[in-house]
Amino acid sequence: MKRxxxxxxxxxxxxxxxxxxPTKPANEGFLPVDESAKKEEIPAAPLVxxxxxxxxxxxxxxxxxxxxxxxxxxxxxADLNRRLAAGGRRS
Amino acid sequence: xxxxxxxxxxxxxxxxxxxxxLIGGAPYESTMGLVQKIFYFHFSAWMGMFAAAAACGWxxxxxxxxxxxxxxxxxxxxxxLVVVFGIIxxxxxxxxxRKAWGVWWTWDGRATTALxxxxxxxxxxxxxxxxxxxxxRLAAAVGLFGMxxxxxxxxxxxxxxxxxxxxxxxPSLPVSMGTPLWFSTAAFLGLFALLMALRRRLEERRADLxxxxxxxEE
Numbered sequence: 001m002k003r004x005x006x007x008x009x010x011x012x013x014x015x016x017x018x019x020x021x022p023t024k025p026a027n028e029g030f031l032p033v034d035e036s037a038k039k040e041e042i043p044a045a046p047l048v049x050x051x052x053x054x055x056x057x058x059x060x061x062x063x064x065x066x067x068x069x070x071x072x073x074x075x076x077x078a079d080l081n082r083r084l085a086a087g088g089r090r091s
Numbered sequence: 092x093x094x095x096x097x098x099x100x101x102x103x104x105x106x107x108x109x110x111x112x113l114i115g116g117a118p119y120e121s122t123m124g125l126v127q128k129i130f131y132f133h134f135s136a137w138m139g140m141f142a143a144a145a146a147c148g149w150x151x152x153x154x155x156x157x158x159x160x161x162x163x164x165x166x167x168x169x170x171x172l173v174v175v176f177g178i179i180x181x182x183x184x185x186x187x188x189r190k191a192w193g194v195w196w197t198w199d200g201r202a203t204t205a206l207x208x209x210x211x212x213x214x215x216x217x218x219x220x221x222x223x224x225x226x227x228r229l230a231a232a233v234g235l236f237g238m239x240x241x242x243x244x245x246x247x248x249x250x251x252x253x254x255x256x257x258x259x260x261x262p263s264l265p266v267s268m269g270t271p272l273w274f275s276t277a278a279f280l281g282l283f284a285l286l287m288a289l290r291r292r293l294e295e296r297r298a299d300l301x302x303x304x305x306x307x308e309e
Binding site: 048 | 111124125126128129132133136175178179182183186187189190193282286289290292293296297299300303304306307
């Protein structure tokens with residue numbers, strides 16, 4: 001009986017250990033060695049340059065787009081002002 | 092603002108020209124190496140995005156409760172800037188992650204909440220563009236909701252398991268890394284102020300145009 005209790009206690013301690021949170025997320029697949037070796041070969045410089053280029057290009061495109069929209073709105077305002085002035089002179 | 096615009100433009104342009112030299116002179120991070128230098132513009136773009144989200148949320152709240160047209164202009168300008176700064180953050184992040192984590196994208200807490208926040212402001216702009224008459228009020232509610240996402244995005248790294256660096260990283264940076272970071276952030280916040288002034292001007296002129304159209308119809 002004592003031996004049985006001991007086995008049960010050991011088994012319960014074991015489940016406690018298994019119930020702990022995994023320290024690493026579960027793998028969803030295995031990669032062959034040559035694939036993981038490729039990851040280490042990724043050059044950093046093109047990524048950094050692309051990152052900074054993207055920031056500059058996005059800012060320039062946005063400034064250009066505001067400029068275009070502002071110019072179009074100003075032209076329309078000038079046109080409407082002319083039409084309103086012409087209408088005022090007629091009446 | 093007109094008086095301040097030109098001097099501010101010169102200062103911000105000079106800061107953006109000088110920033111690469113400061114960033115280039117910063118030391119390499121011990122585990123990530125060169126690719127970690129993306130961080131200086133990546134973080135700064137997110138700070139610009141948070142400032143724009145706050146502007147949009149504030150403008151939306153004032154417009155919802157007080158019906159001030161100027162607040163609505165602020166909200167529209169803020170939402171558009173969230174999308175622009177968000178594009179920079181959402182592209183530079185995967186470029187950094189590709190080298191640091193080995194993947195372009197991972198659905199971790201920070202990346203996912205940031206993407207969701209960006210999509211909220213995209214939906215704000217779509218609502219304004221295609222929502223028809225009265226969509227301003229509905230969009231204002233969306234803008235306010237979007238602003239309340241900012242704290243979740245910021246603290247997501249502490250709340251959920253994530254690959255992103257924790258919020259403790261930035262305050263604990265050594266001076267050699269902190270100086271280029273805060274310099275870039277100041278440049279981005281200055282750029283945010285400039286773009287906000289330009290975009291609000293566009294919205295004001297559009298309101299003038301609408302008034303003229305109404306006057307012509309009468």
